[in-house]
Amino acid sequence: MVAPEGLTESLTAFMLDASRQQPAPFSPRITWLRDYYFQGASRRWNNEFTCWSTGAPWDVQFNEMTYYIVPETYPLLQALRGSFRQAARNVPLDEGFWQWSLPERRAWFVKEVMVNRVPQEILPGDLLAGARFNLQTSLCLTATEQKEFDELLLGKRGARRLVKWFHDHGYGNAGATSGHIIPDHQRVLTLGWRGIHEEIAQRYNELTVFEKEGERGAQLRAMLIAASLPRELAFRYATLCEELAAGEDWPRQTELLTMANNLRRIADEPPRDFWEALQALWLNHMLVMSDENYPGPGVSFGRIDQYLLPYWRASINAGMEREFGKEILRCFWMHCNTAYDAMIRNGNQGITAGFGQLLTLSGLGRDGRDATNELTYVFLEVIAEMYPILEPKPNVRIHRNSPAELMDKIVEMTLAAQGAPFILNFDERSLAGMLLQAQKAQLEKLITEESVYDYAPVGCLENTMVGNDRSGTVDNNINLYKAVELALTGGYDLHPFTDPITGKTEKVRRDGPATGAAESFTTFEDFFRAYEQQTAYIISKCVEVQNASESLRARFFPTPYLSCLIRGCATKALDVTRGGAEINFTTMEAVTYATTVDSLLAIRYLVFVKKLCSLPALVLALRANWCGYEKLRAQAVNKAPKYGRDDDGADALAKRVMEVWCAETWKHQTTPTKRQFRPGMLSWNYWAGDGFVLPASPDGRARGQFLSNAICPVNGADLNGPTANANSVGKVLGGKTTNGVANFAGFVNCLPNGASHTMTFNPSLLGQQGHKEKFKAFLRGYAENGGSALQINILDPAMLKEAQKHPEDYRHLLVRITGYNAYFVTVGKELQDEVIQRLSHREV
């Protein structure tokens, strides 16, 4: 229990040095922590995975199922499993260990590792304790359990093969994934760990003797062990702070002693001020990542500016400097970023930069009024100061009546950052989706007209309720386009699959329903019926793949600590992985939506309306990847209608596609845990990678070209500008209604999870003061007509150069060459160069 060697000295040296430099934007403390963080793999301290084993010869540490949604890892799974095992250190076990139930073993093991095995450290100047948390701990299985687990995981019909087949053949991917949840932080802060412990104990005492001996008793005992983890860890860190303080002078000594006091307080009792609250929040949060062995993705904070407000006010009233409050927050920021250290040797950001510890700001409150407060602005300031940095990822909830001050700040930050440092969530549309899922899943008692205001996004932008909801928001990623491919061939893959490693080519067999050969369709409606059947098939296939890992997780991978933080688990005496949360969905995230819609539009236009080719001829063109069919391809790209242009005819078909796949999704529940499937649209990076897996599509896309991203139109298809693009998105989500459909203030949203929408603007379009007002108005208009979440890109000159090279992907890019707006790719090369030149020299 020491500070990492040498670091204190180097900070002191740096502080001395800093006094001779220009004033830094940050305090020496944050400058040091930030610079140190960005040294990446060359740091002496890091938070990479440490691995821990029961010492049993059959022991495994790696829960590979949580990576089934990352196809890039498939070839590495076996190697990871092996290397974690090799690196694992043995933990001496309690002598009763193997007699305990699995959840108890697991709870004990994680606690033993975190409290007694992993070193506790505090970085120089840091105001928050809680450093290492990335773990790969033993699955704690007995020999028999491990054998059973491995058969179901690695056998011929095992989960790993199922998902690999699913991905290889272009369907997408699915797996029971960790994270992606908002713990009930508010409740834990309010009750303190003593309160949580007492509740679980009380619940345990209510069980009958019979129940105590069974699974429910085991689960609650495991949760009692887990609920004592933060307490014991806090004491360890308190002791460390005191030891370090002994060797420090004022003011660091005082800081460390205060930290020790904070830790001793929050070990048992609820925090009283902002510093204590942030300390407690950080420990509670990081231990979720330890418990799940999963560093960060989607473990989100929820409405942090709401539940931390009382502590902030208490501290301010007690005389805390506002700036000091921000300094603690900046430390909090740095802690979040260490999640990336998990596989730091694989690169600075580990294996993926896609982690998302979201925090949510602003939005409507329970009284239906705006909930923006002084802490919202404090957070926004810290976001602006810390930008660009990856974690935590902020979401700002806005709505019709968001205050002008907030909107000003948002626009200012978006422009200053040349890209929004946050995602905007739009309340009215989002709330409508939450109310729809309440109706669909008979959750009207849990998601009420009042409580619905407390929703918050996880991961990227996936809406869930807070503290009682695991909605598996990234568990199922389905390529809707696969159904078009199967409808064109009567259920066969267009190309045989060749394994890139073995070089073996599989024989094509019919996987989908026999919906008829291409020549059998005489009308577009006939074809659409085939498409509907194939959609039903690919979705049920996805459910099957998901069930394989979902059932394994439910049986073999309890997370008792996380279960303490989720409402419902104690009451039901059921782990969160078994459906213990009050709300349990699993989300079907559709990928390739616009590619699918545009392909159907192209089929209708080319084959059935204009009769420019027959359907079998189109299939030949696709098989040939359009080689030799350049004219037909040009017609598909340029003449066929497209989604994203606010064209009612095209958008009506888009709406139909939406209704078909959503209806199929709502038909399913996971078999082992009875979690209801719900629809959403998030495409993470699949729309790029799977472009190489899926064959050419009738919209004119060749194999290897990107697919469409989430709910966005196909790249470059939105020729009518940002308002038309947003209108198309709003329409296919359901627009507005006056009839009885579940809605919020007339807004409808068929995707309760929400949908990712990215729009690109050029800074020159928005740079002027008057145009800032117009941009703000655009956002307010988007709240009326657009989707549930918006990511704004402000293109920089480098991207414009990219647009010169690939104009077909940037046809929608508006540049403002003052006086009027022009599509960048339609002005001549020289002028493009001028624009780039100008942007390169301008500070936006």
Next chain:
Amino acid sequence: MIAEKKGLLLEIQRFSTDDGPGIRTTVFMKGCPLACRWCHNPESISPLPQVQWLGVGCLLCGECVAVCRHEAIAIEARRVVIKRASCAGCGECADNCPSAALKISGSWWGVEELSYELQKDRAYFLTSGGGVTVSGGEAGIQHEFVARLLAHLAKQGIHTAIDTSGHCSETALAALVAHARLVLFDLKMRDTAKHRMFVGQGNERILNNARFLANKAAQSAGDLTLWIRSPIIPGATDDEENIRALGAFIATELEGIPQRWELCAFNNLCRDKYGRLGLQWEYHDTELVPQSKMESLAAVARSSGVDPAIVFWSGPVAQK
């Protein structure tokens, strides 16, 4: 029932941020009676549909040559060449072009369908204080159609504006502004002879129309607003004397009624358009106006007798 006459549009541009207040949809009408030598939208001058070969993605497939019934199109040296003399502007070549290489500029719209199209951004108009601007070409050429359109939009509660060169009959202008809330009025040059030299027509009618509009705006009790726009064209309109004279005209003869006077810097974005239409452009190599020049002209404008607060400048400038 006699079908109402349709309007010939060059283009509909949504999310316009420079044609009046707020977020607007701008309708560019086809046809213009003037022939400004610097014209930024040469494809808007002809009152008939026109075909352009953009070249983008052209497969040189010859479909256009095959379908043309007027023998007006040919492929020469890997380029599609349009013989303007025989081209009827029927657009069949563009319809049949598999790519986006051939484009027909000019499409006919009825008031109802156009009004529906223009109201798609109603939400953004409301949040921004925007609306619809009818521009050109010269909107006055199709004043009957435009008047009906504006009436239709105004009835739906949409803020309406017209952007005019002012070169049209007073009757036409009266019809246009009857349902417009804002007029963006071009004043290019005060000197009549020079005006004739650069624009192809004298400016007497334009100045009269400006007076007429100022009068109307004055009597409208705030229902009609007048903005003046002056293009700053090197060697033509960019002399201080011209700006001073225009300022004096606005201050005295228009009695300071215009609420905004914007100096719009020359832009050369349209270079390629001339080539596509088979035209030469004498401003092809003209440099952008330096920012310092725009600032000094704005200063001249502010001291010309108008309320200095109404003077703005905009447009691309040479960055030196």
